[in-house]
Amino acid sequence: MAAIALAGLGARPGPTEDHRRPSAYRKAGLILAVIGLMGATAASIGNLVAAAGIDAGNGYRETLAWTFGLSTFSFGVIKIAIAVILMGIIVRLWFRVDAVRESLHRLRGHPERPTPTGVVKTDWGAATVTDDIPKPLFIHRMARFMWLPMLAMGAMALTVGLVSSWVWAAQTPDSEAGRQAAAVTQGVEFLGEALLLSGIAFLLGTILAGLRDGGGEVQSDLGLPVTTLKMPVTAKVFVALMMTGMMAGMAQFVLYLVALGQAGDPASFSAWSNWLGPFRELALGLILAGIVLALVTIGNVLAFQFDRISSIIRTGK
Amino acid sequence: MATTAQPRSVKHNHERPTPTQRGDEFTTVSSDHGLGYNLPQKMGRAFWQPMLAMALTFWAIGFVLAIIEAGTGRDDLATIQDLSNLVPAFMFVGFLSVFAAISFAVARILGAFRKGGGDVQETVGAEVQTLKMPLTAKAMLALMMMGMMVMAVGIALNLVAAGEYGGITEADIVDNARLAAVAEGLRRLGVALYLTGIAFGLGTIITVLRFQAVRIRELAASHGRNN
Numbered sequence: 001m002a003a004i005a006l007a008g009l010g011a012r013p014g015p016t017e018d019h020r021r022p023s024a025y026r027k028a029g030l031i032l033a034v035i036g037l038m039g040a041t042a043a044s045i046g047n048l049v050a051a052a053g054i055d056a057g058n059g060y061r062e063t064l065a066w067t068f069g070l071s072t073f074s075f076g077v078i079k080i081a082i083a084v085i086l087m088g089i090i091v092r093l094w095f096r097v098d099a100v101r102e103s104l105h106r107l108r109g110h111p112e113r114p115t116p117t118g119v120v121k122t123d124w125g126a127a128t129v130t131d132d133i134p135k136p137l138f139i140h141r142m143a144r145f146m147w148l149p150m151l152a153m154g155a156m157a158l159t160v161g162l163v164s165s166w167v168w169a170a171q172t173p174d175s176e177a178g179r180q181a182a183a184v185t186q187g188v189e190f191l192g193e194a195l196l197l198s199g200i201a202f203l204l205g206t207i208l209a210g211l212r213d214g215g216g217e218v219q220s221d222l223g224l225p226v227t228t229l230k231m232p233v234t235a236k237v238f239v240a241l242m243m244t245g246m247m248a249g250m251a252q253f254v255l256y257l258v259a260l261g262q263a264g265d266p267a268s269f270s271a272w273s274n275w276l277g278p279f280r281e282l283a284l285g286l287i288l289a290g291i292v293l294a295l296v297t298i299g300n301v302l303a304f305q306f307d308r309i310s311s312i313i314r315t316g317k
Numbered sequence: 318m319a320t321t322a323q324p325r326s327v328k329h330n331h332e333r334p335t336p337t338q339r340g341d342e343f344t345t346v347s348s349d350h351g352l353g354y355n356l357p358q359k360m361g362r363a364f365w366q367p368m369l370a371m372a373l374t375f376w377a378i379g380f381v382l383a384i385i386e387a388g389t390g391r392d393d394l395a396t397i398q399d400l401s402n403l404v405p406a407f408m409f410v411g412f413l414s415v416f417a418a419i420s421f422a423v424a425r426i427l428g429a430f431r432k433g434g435g436d437v438q439e440t441v442g443a444e445v446q447t448l449k450m451p452l453t454a455k456a457m458l459a460l461m462m463m464g465m466m467v468m469a470v471g472i473a474l475n476l477v478a479a480g481e482y483g484g485i486t487e488a489d490i491v492d493n494a495r496l497a498a499v500a501e502g503l504r505r506l507g508v509a510l511y512l513t514g515i516a517f518g519l520g521t522i523i524t525v526l527r528f529q530a531v532r533i534r535e536l537a538a539s540h541g542r543n544n
Contacts, residue, residue, distance in 0.1 A: 019527070019530045019531070020341075020527070020531060022527070023523045023527070025523070026520045026523040026524075029516060029519075029520060030453070030516060030517065030520050033512070033513045033516035033517070034513070036509065036512070036513070037509050037510065037513045040505060040506055040508075040509030041506060041509070043502070043505065044502035044503065044505060044506040044509075045502075046502070047498050047499065047501055047502025047505075048498075048499060048502055050498050051495045051496075051498035051499045051502070052495075054491060054494050054495045054498065055491060056487050056491055059494060060498070064498060064501075067502070071505040071509070074509060075505075075508060075509060075512060078509060078512040078513055078516060079512065081516050082512065082515060082516050082519060085516055085519040085520050085523065086519060088523050089519065089522055089523055089526065092522075092523050092526035092527060092530070093526065095526070095527075095530045096526055096529065096530050098530075099529075099530040099531075099533050099534055100533060102534065102537065103533045103534055103536060103537035103541070104537075105537075106537040106541025106542050107441060107536060107537055107540065107541055107542075267391040270391065271387045271388075271391070272387070274383055274386040274387035274400075274401075274404075275380075275383045275384050275386070275387040277383070277404075278379055278380050278382075278383035278404055278408050279380065279383070281376075281379075281408050281412070282376050282379075282380055282408075285372065285373075285376050285408075285411055285412065285415060288372075288412075288415045288416075288419065289369060289372060289373060289415060289418075291419060292365060292369050292415065292418045292419050292422050293369075295419065295422035295423060295425070295426060296365060296422050296425065298426055299422065299425045299426045299428070299429045300429075302426065302429040302430065302433060303429045303432075303433060305433070306429065306432070306433025306434070306436060306437060307433070307436075309433075309437050310436050310437050310440040313437065313440045313441055314440055
């Protein structure tokens with residue numbers, strides 16, 4: 001049952017579903033985001049309390065260990081909230097496709113001559129004009145398949161990391177066991193973060209796939225040649241950054257496991273931690289940079305589609 | 318060769334938009350022309366690129382400093398203490414920039430809906446109805462600004478600690494640890510505020526999509542061929 005429910009997430013709504021109905025995804029996502037923000041706020045307050053108590057005899061490391069775990073877990077909750085809202089956007093984009101298709105049948109102008117097929121230049125980049133709807137790109141098929149497993153694995157890793165942070169907090173500071181718990185917590189939590197961000201990136205890829213399919217469906221249904229934007233440079237760089245970031249996110253986890261072997265030597269472990277911390281942040285940063293470019297691509301595709309809609313209304317082609 | 322129309326660059330003499338009585342949950346204003354981008358959307362279009370470039374630059378600097386820190390002798394406490402503050406400061410200027418770039422990119426998408434929706438209605442020859450800025454969009458702006466300020470204070474504390482403490486005396490080490498704990502808490506709260514703001518921005522897109530699906534059917538009913 002749960003598997004069926006999960007498979008239905010972000011799926012195209014049926015023809016009888018009401019497009020006026022408020023989005024349950026939006027509501028659930030916003031509530032989840034606020035819960036995540038509350039968790040992160042509690043962790044930050046924990047840091048301030050620890051800072052006030054730190055002295056020569058007590059570094060409050062146990063407090064800082066659980067606040068690290070809680071804040072990173074809370075970021076994960078907000079990222080899941082973002083993913084839920086993105087699922088809602090996918091559903092709403094299909095409602096938009098249905099609305100535009102139905103409406104354009106009545107609003108379109110009368111074409112004087114048919115549009116020739118081939119490659120055309122637009123203000124948003126090169127586009128192809130074809131008689132049929134173009135087949136989905138490999139990356140789009142992959143995005144549709146991968147977003148849910150990525151989110152599920154990310155959520156599991158973050159939960160393991162949260163529990164691990166409690167183990168870390170219970171260890172004696174500066175002990176070998178404490179260093180081992182620190183390495184496991186940081187590696188697992190940032191693996192979870194990287195997987196969640198990758199899931200979000202795949203959801204954005206799914207949105208781009210939906211825009212491409214939906215645009216083709218509307219034009220084809222009107223009996224028009226299908227004008228489709230070619231994959232823009234921003235989309236190609238998005239894929240490259242996302243993949244690099246995801247691999248770096250997995251690599252940092254493996255490297256933290258390697259650092260576990262150094263836990264008996266405080267100086268060596270400290271040197272490893274010095275560069276592994278920024279490396280894991282860089283991994284997330286690369287995925288985030290890819291997400292920026294995915295959002296920019298979505299903005300460009302939408303602008304192109306609005307122009308196509310206006311053009312069909314004005315000229316009928 | 319077919320080309321799409323150029324985006325409008327001609328400025329219209331707009332009459333002041335007036336509130337629309339729609340009779341449903343959508344709060345809109347009516348005008349004779351599309352309203353184009355609002356200020357946050359114009360900022361989004363202008364700033365996403367510099368912010369992304371800034372993020373990549375600061376991450377590169379932060380990571381190089383981290384490698385230098387890892388290679389520094391463990392007995393050189395002053396250098397290690399300085400670098401342990403500078404590395405997170407640079408890395409989080411990168412995060413501050415990339416979250417700003419994401420927020421601007423979301424605003425840019427909302428701009429595409431606002432301008433595109435207006436243009437379609439104008440092309441049909443109908444009264445142009447534009448959604449007033451929803452509460453979630455206002456929350457996005459507020460959370461983004463709070464996130465930026467909180468994170469900036471955390472980064473500033475790291476820079477102060479890097480300049481202030483030599484890392485030699487016990488008092489220096491304790492003061493540095495205190496400041497580092499506060500800075501970390503603030504930086505992470507800033508990230509959470511930014512992420513929540515992004516969630517609210519994306520929630521606004523759902524509202525806009527809902528409105529536009531309703532509106533284009535209204536246009537077909539009022540201006541379509543069978544009328």
